[in-house]
Amino acid sequence: MRMKILLTGGSGLFGQAFIDLVEKTSYEIYATYNRSPLDFENAFQIDITDAIKVKQLIEKIKPDVIIHAAAFTNVDRCEIEKEKAYEINAKATENIAKVAKEINAKLIYISTDYVFDGKKGMYKEEDETNPVNYYGVTKLEGEKAVTKNCSDFIIARTSVIYGANKKNFATWVIEELKKDNQIKIITDQWVSPTLNRDLAEQIYKLIEKDERGIFHTAGGERVSRYDFVIKLAEVFGFDKKLVSPVISENMDWIAKRPRDSSLDVSKISNIKAPYKLREALYLLKERIK
Numbered sequence: 207m208r209m210k211i212l213l214t215g216g217s218g219l220f221g222q223a224f225i226d227l228v229e230k231t232s233y234e235i236y237a238t239y240n241r242s243p244l245d246f247e248n249a250f251q252i253d254i255t256d257a258i259k260v261k262q263l264i265e266k267i268k269p270d271v272i273i274h275a276a277a278f279t280n281v282d283r284c285e286i287e288k289e290k291a292y293e294i295n296a297k298a299t300e301n302i303a304k305v306a307k308e309i310n311a312k313l314i315y316i317s318t319d320y321v322f323d324g325k326k327g328m329y330k331e332e333d334e335t336n337p338v339n340y341y342g343v344t345k346l347e348g349e350k351a352v353t354k355n356c357s358d359f360i361i362a363r364t365s366v367i368y369g370a371n372k373k374n375f376a377t378w379v380i381e382e383l384k385k386d387n388q389i390k391i392i393t394d395q396w397v398s399p400t401l402n403r404d405l406a407e408q409i410y411k412l413i414e415k416d417e418r419g420i421f422h423t424a425g426g427e428r429v430s431r432y433d434f435v436i437k438l439a440e441v442f443g444f445d446k447k448l449v450s451p452v453i454s455e456n457m458d459w460i461a462k463r464p465r466d467s468s469l470d471v472s473k474i475s476n477i478k479a480p481y482k483l484r485e486a487l488y489l490l491k492e493r494i495k
């Protein structure tokens with residue numbers, strides 16, 4: 207029997223890369239989307255806040271593994287639309303965790319570096335969580351619902367996902383630099399940028415090895431946003447002088463951001479080594495032309 211995987215958030219940045227990867231394997235993949243239709247035969251439109259429909263869909267498919275990646279990911283909007291953020295990121299996750307338990311499926315919850323306050327950086331899986339914005343609060347509630355309701359679970363925390371198939375920070379930078387536009391990038395925020403394909407490969411390996419527990423599944427290097435953009439400009443051959451360094455005080459963000467939410471990836475490295483930043487950027491370049 208082929209192993210069945212059900213992925214929520216199939217139309218997202220991570221989801222699309224995961225489908226691309228798993229379609230080439232022996233696993234049977236089913237995916238959900240909400241507002242962005244997915245051109246894929248095993249795709250289902252569903253709003254994950256509709257608990258009854260979600261339960262019915264899971265019970266119909268009976269997956270061996272559920273990867274729950276759908277989320278309200280706009281950090282500033284989460285600060286304004288708190289109720290919606292809680293419904294999608296916390297409540298819907300609790301419902302999925304309960305149904306996963308009922309049907310004995312493994313649950314993989316894609317979480318975030320924003321569960322940390324950013325005072326320390328290079329966070330390990332067991333470090334204390336303390337979110338500084340509402341998005342982080344709701345994703346941490348999601349984590350708690352998973353640990354409370356399931357025994358066979360993985361919480362996979364990642365950081366600044368980028369890729370070729372959907373608008374994101376990296377594609378915005380590429381578009382601007384291509385047009386020779388000057389861009390301002392902050393120097394005082396550190397993250398572990400993660401190529402969506404890298405995250406997909408890490409999650410795939412975790413399934414293959416039937417791992418459990420918390421994993422930091424992110425890119426292989428801690429960098430400031432500014433250094434990330436400079437490296438990207440080098441790999442793509444853009445003029446680095448177009449990138450002006452600024453500090454985060456100059457940004458008119460609604461939500462507070464952790465200063466250094468970079469993730470220590472030693473644990474996942476024993477299972478699948480994350481790509482080094484330059485390597486990942488070359489893979490991105492191959493996809494972008």
Ligand SMILES: NC(=O)c1ccc[n+]([C@@H]2O[C@H](COP(=O)([O-])OP(=O)(O)OC[C@H]3O[C@@H](n4cnc5c(N)ncnc54)[C@H](OP(=O)(O)O)[C@@H]3O)[C@@H](O)[C@H]2O)c1
Nearest residue numbers: 215217218219220240241242253254276277279318366367
């Ligand atoms: N992006 C990052 O930098 C980042 C960093 C750390 C952690 N994460 C986590 O990684 C996971 C994947 O992120 P991503 O960047 O791939 O996401 P994304 O590109 O922002 O896409 C979000 C996904 O969630 C779906 N979704 C949102 N609200 C929904 C609802 N009410 N019902 C059903 N589906 C809904 C969207 O569906 P439609 O588009 O079809 O509406 C889409 O598939 C998320 O759990 C996120 O919290 C992301």
